[in-house]
Amino acid sequence: MDENNLQRNIGLFPATNIVVANMIGAGIFTTSGLLMSGLNDPVLMLLLWIAGGIIALCGALSYGELGAAIPAAGGEYKFLSDIYHPIFGFLSGWVSFTVGFSAPIAASAMGFSEYFYRALPGISEWLAGVGITDPGLSKKILSLSVILIFTSIHYRGMKYGTMVQNILTLLKVALIIALLIAGYMSGKGNSVNFFSESGVAPGLAGWKTIGLSLMWIMFAYSGWNASTYLGAEIKDPEKTLPLSLIIGTGIVILLYLGLNTLYIYSIEPENMKGVISVGGLAMGNLFGRSAETLFSILIAFALFSSLSAFIIIGPRVYYSMAKDGLFFKSVSRLHPRFKVPSNSIALQGMIAMILTLSGTFEQVLTYMGFALGIFPILTVISVFRLRRKYPDAPRMEGFPFTQVIYASTGILILGLAFMERPVESSIAILTVLAGVPAYYFFKKMHHGEKV
Secondary structure (H helix, E strand, O other): OOOOOOOOOEOHHHHHHHHHHHHOOHHHHHOHHHHHHHHOOHHHHHHHHHHHHHHHHHHHHHHHHHHHHOOOEOOHHHHHHHHOOHHHHHHHHHHHHHHHOHHHHHHHHHHHHHHHHHHOOOHHHHHHHOOOOOHHHHHHHHHHHHHHHHHHHHHOOHHHHHHHHHHHHHHHHHHHHHHHHHHHHHOOOOHHHHOOOOOOOOHHHHHHHHHHHHHHHHHHHOOOOHHHHEHHHEOOHHHHHHHHHHHHHHHHHHHHHHHHHHHHHHOOHHHHOOOOOHHHHHHHHHHOHHHHHHHHHHHHHHHHHHHHHHHHHHHHHHHHHHHOOOOOHHHHOOOOOOOOOHHHHHHHHHHHHHHHHHOOHHHHHHHHHHHHHHHHHHHHHHHHHHHHHOOOOOOOOOOOHHHHHHHHHHHHHHHHHHHHOHHHHHHHHHHHHOHHHHHHHHHHHHHOOOO
């Protein structure tokens, strides 16, 4: 057991599973229909998914080097605190607390309810019989129930939680492979769907749409840094941690391209626009209503894997912050029996439930996509300082090109997305800025310093 009281018992397989589970979630199963609404071009959408994968891989290579040099709980919170200043680490942890994990948990739960209702539309009539006549309300109740169940599961310990996580991730990957094989073998799709007479708007309007689309895509790829948050619990982190990031990200890129190609093959672009449960629609077009029901149920339950992974990872960030005296002290306490940061897990579950009630899926997606795009850029740039500060630390290939690609594209995406969706983006910026007084509050409260 390390000095931080967390045990190093996670090997390459579960670490990679956590990366894959974090990446494959609500994004890939819900955003393609929203993307098509603005892009109007299937080929452009595929190209943006490829670009997003390359950007994510550049980030994974950078985080792999950071994680090997600083294998501690908390991921970028620890990296930024160590390399820059504790306030930068705190702000990244603050975003993780308010947005980074709680919001994807909410999004995964909301995605689950969308697919569940596509599979079983008759459930609305049953709920109306018990007094719940608003479909939106019933979907939110279902989403809240899912969050509560999985928060309870991971409250009971890492060994039990990772066992559930491994099973869910394997089932999800198997489902995607089965979906791809069945979809392409059916022969009922249409290659004409890849060609569209319309396209993205010309000029700056089109670039703003592309920027927002890439931000949503990067949300779908978010999680490529997942195992760095468990650095204090990974065996042989210098080797295992970078490998888990690279292997996990590579697997997901291939699966995402396969799924999006299948969506386009099976759905006419006009019919895809605005559809959140796009995977169910694709199966319905290829195999009929019964297949749509079956795969919608399977995808709904597949979203449990990513939701579960976020519930595992997020509390380790808040735990690490609290150990450093930069968060509520109670969050740093481990459960006496289960040896997990139980208070942190419960707090995250509560925030996720609040976000579930606070807006539409698209609003939550834009808000968290912008907020989540800020600190990875700063973290990737920190590799330049890392090499000076830790000259003997393990090195990853691609330096400095991977860092330049990630940082420059990330800044461009955020700028274009802000112009396209200024309200949600501004709220995300205000969330970050609210962390500055919070930092000094916690610092004064825990250390008794005058600031």
